Amino acid sequence: MKCSDFLNELTNYLDGxxxxxxxxxxxxxxxxxHNCYVVCDTTKKTIEIYRDSELYExxxxxxxxxxxxxxxxxxxxxAEQSSS
Amino acid sequence: xxxxxxxxxxxxxxxxxxxxxxxAGDVGAFEDLVRRYDRNVFRIAQHITQxxxxxxxxxxxxxxxxxxxxxxxxxxxxxxxxxxxxxxxEALMKLRRRRPERMVSLDEDVKTEDDSVPREVAxxxxxxxxxxxxxxxxxxxxxxxxxxxxxxxxxxxxRDVEGLSTEETAEALGLSIPAVKSxxxxxxxxxxxxxxxxxxxxxxxxxxxxxxxxx
Numbered sequence: 001m002k003c004s005d006f007l008n009e010l011t012n013y014l015d016g017x018x019x020x021x022x023x024x025x026x027x028x029x030x031x032x033x034h035n036c037y038v039v040c041d042t043t044k045k046t047i048e049i050y051r052d053s054e055l056y057e058x059x060x061x062x063x064x065x066x067x068x069x070x071x072x073x074x075x076x077x078x079a080e081q082s083s084s
Numbered sequence: 085x086x087x088x089x090x091x092x093x094x095x096x097x098x099x100x101x102x103x104x105x106x107x108a109g110d111v112g113a114f115e116d117l118v119r120r121y122d123r124n125v126f127r128i129a130q131h132i133t134q135x136x137x138x139x140x141x142x143x144x145x146x147x148x149x150x151x152x153x154x155x156x157x158x159x160x161x162x163x164x165x166x167x168x169x170x171x172x173x174e175a176l177m178k179l180r181r182r183r184p185e186r187m188v189s190l191d192e193d194v195k196t197e198d199d200s201v202p203r204e205v206a207x208x209x210x211x212x213x214x215x216x217x218x219x220x221x222x223x224x225x226x227x228x229x230x231x232x233x234x235x236x237x238x239x240x241x242x243r244d245v246e247g248l249s250t251e252e253t254a255e256a257l258g259l260s261i262p263a264v265k266s267x268x269x270x271x272x273x274x275x276x277x278x279x280x281x282x283x284x285x286x287x288x289x290x291x292x293x294x295x296x297x298x299x
Contacts, residue, residue, distance in 0.1 A: 007201075011269040012265075015087060015250075016087035035202070039273075041207070041208075042207070042276050042280065043272050045212065046279055049212070053225050055127070055225055056127045056131065058123045066140060066143050067115070067119065069144055070144055071114075073148055074151045075111055078111060
């Protein structure tokens with residue numbers, strides 16, 4: 001397996017959707033190719049850091065305000081539908 | 085080296101019952117759906133629009149559109165996947181309005197020069213997220229992901245942040261599965277490349293201070 005073949009399979013490998021044979025070939029490549037090992041390891045960390053980052057959390061006061069606005073319009077819509 | 089563990093999602097067994105009740109006119113059931121997904125919707129909207137006010141509008145518009153079109157939800161996909169499709173469309177419309185000079189499309193398959201070939205292969209410090217304060221880290225992550233083209237950013241956010249499957253992401257974005265996989269690979273590699281300058285180890289064992297970030 002060449003480094004470019006490894007890169008093509010990287011997403012499938014990280015997502016755990018490779019067949020056993022390709023996975024074994026890939027792990028064999030990782031065992032001796034330090035660059036691919038680092039790319040694989042740091043890509044995995046990239047995903048984990050973003051997944052755990054809690055970017056753009058919705059503040060509770062804004063959450064309540066948005067939900068109140070949404071539900072008031074939904075109720076209005078429902079009232080219009082039932083009166084027509 | 086193991087695989088990425090998916091986020092544990094909340095049980096959705098009662099979701100269909102809530103949708104049915106909402107369709108039958110139970111506004112409270114729809115409110116439960118809003119509570120269940122508003123945080124996700126806000127996060128996706130803000131990642132795509134990169135603007136807080138736009139994201140707030142998208143949350144409202146998307147839920148109202150979902151409410152108005154509940155009759156068209158046939159239950160062939162999860163309600164959340166259906167909702168995400170609405171959210172992405174609303175968010176892209178906002179982005180186009182704000183940046184009319186730039187074409188914003190999910191179909192664009194942006195080819196930047198050798199973006200899939202890693203150039204930076206230095207290993208990262210252990211626990212790189214602990215090198216920075218929480219607010220510095222948020223700033224680094226936000227600015228880094230904002231640098232991706234919208235089509236890459238959206239696929240990465242749905243797959244890796246929100247934990248949708250490849251199939252669900254494809255359905256929500258109206259893309260083929262190979263297109264999702266190709267964008268996801270390139271998004272992941274580009275983010276990795278850009279984060280490397282903040283997180284890599286120095287040769288002497290210290291940490292390289294990230295670019296111009298802390299100057």
